[in-house]
Amino acid sequence: xxxxxxxxxxxxxxxxxxxxxxxxxxxxxDGAAAGGDVAEPPEGWTxxxxxxxxxxHEAALAxxxxxxxxxxxxxxxxxxxxxxxxxxxxxxxxxxxxxxSDAVGQFMxxxxxxxxxxxxxxxxxxxxxLTRSRPRVRFAVLLLGVVLLAPLPFIINAGGAS
Numbered sequence: 001x002x003x004x005x006x007x008x009x010x011x012x013x014x015x016x017x018x019x020x021x022x023x024x025x026x027x028x029x030d031g032a033a034a035g036g037d038v039a040e041p042p043e044g045w046t047x048x049x050x051x052x053x054x055x056x057h058e059a060a061l062a063x064x065x066x067x068x069x070x071x072x073x074x075x076x077x078x079x080x081x082x083x084x085x086x087x088x089x090x091x092x093x094x095x096x097x098x099x100x101s102d103a104v105g106q107f108m109x110x111x112x113x114x115x116x117x118x119x120x121x122x123x124x125x126x127x128x129x130l131t132r133s134r135p136r137v138r139f140a141v142l143l144l145g146v147v148l149l150a151p152l153p154f155i156i157n158a159g160g161a162s
Contacts, residue, residue: 085120092153
């Protein structure tokens with residue numbers, strides 16, 4: 001048996017405070033989960049209410065499910081590819097001269113080039129955000145972006161100074 005002195009090393013003062021809550025999430029005043037956490041109902045309880053509220057609760061629980069290790073590694077690889085694409089677009093557009101002479105044309109040409117630079121990062125973030133509950137769709141759209149957003153001016157050395 002352990003002495004009480006040994007047990008002191010395993011706890012903090014106030015651990016037995018009855019006002020402390022334990023569980024998967026905290027709730028705010030209106031009963032909604034705070035901090036984006038979705039609180040599971042206690043075992044044996046079910047969510048009652050309108051059918052839409054029950055479906056929304058189940059969808060929120062499904063969206064809060066943890067991502068597998070393979071999916072995290074794949075998202076990291078896709079993130080790296082999109083970062084390299086952004087760098088490729090920066091290098092690629094720095095080689096392209098603006099052939100237009102009027103101010104509006106020059107502005108629109110420059111705007112198009114910089115939108116091309118921002119496109120890979122925007123595609124990645126938007127895909128991750130909009131497909132939180134559909135991992136297969138997420139990877140399909142990320143793969144589609146890898147094909148569509150390739151920095152062709154960098155790859156083929158367009159407009160290139162050799």
